[in-house]
Amino acid sequence: SQQGEEDPQALSIQEGENATMNCSYKTSINNLQWYRQNSGRGLVHLILIRSNEREKHSGRLRVTLDTSKKSSSLLITASRAADTASYFCATRETSGSRLTFGEGTQLTVNP
């Protein structure tokens, strides 16, 4: 079952611009997490936002969560070429004990 769905599937921007990725999900969640994956590598955890939180910041990352719309967004400000990667959202349902990952957004930051 696919819980999280990212939008857009691919995003190409210039260095210095902001990048926004969106995630939608279907059921009630305990938390939502964002991960990054460089090509051919494992995933790296970026940020976790709980269902009772609306916004969270970590460095150049800003995550928002709207539980009424069942959606989240990840904003990367002042992007760099090194931010080029795939970004995945993952949700933990309130009734479950596992994470479900979305299909990911492929971000390309052009120098």
Next chain:
Amino acid sequence: DGGITQSPKYLFRKEGQNVTLSCEQNLNHDAMYWYRQDPGQGLRLIYYSQIVNDFQKGDIAEGYSVSREKKESFPLTVTSAQKNPTAFYLCASSPGTGGFPSSYEQYFGPGTRLTVT
């Protein structure tokens, strides 16, 4: 990729052969997971284990088997019954104290790319 190792990085097998992928963690995490990733797609859960000597099927367990005899180790066997085993396999772990392991972030290994011909 800190704390979790997967070996080998690339693995080639002939169709009909079973193959075991290794996953070891030194993070003292209770929970461990195996995911499969196909090109351009997200992760699909194969098996997970929240404690030693216990594991549960994920979404695509058919054709796979696991064991969790030690806290540090969670090997995955891809059997000949798996119809399309060529994929990128990722192992992950997370702490489980005080609640569901999935309440916490997961730490991923570098992955094993399995090619079956």
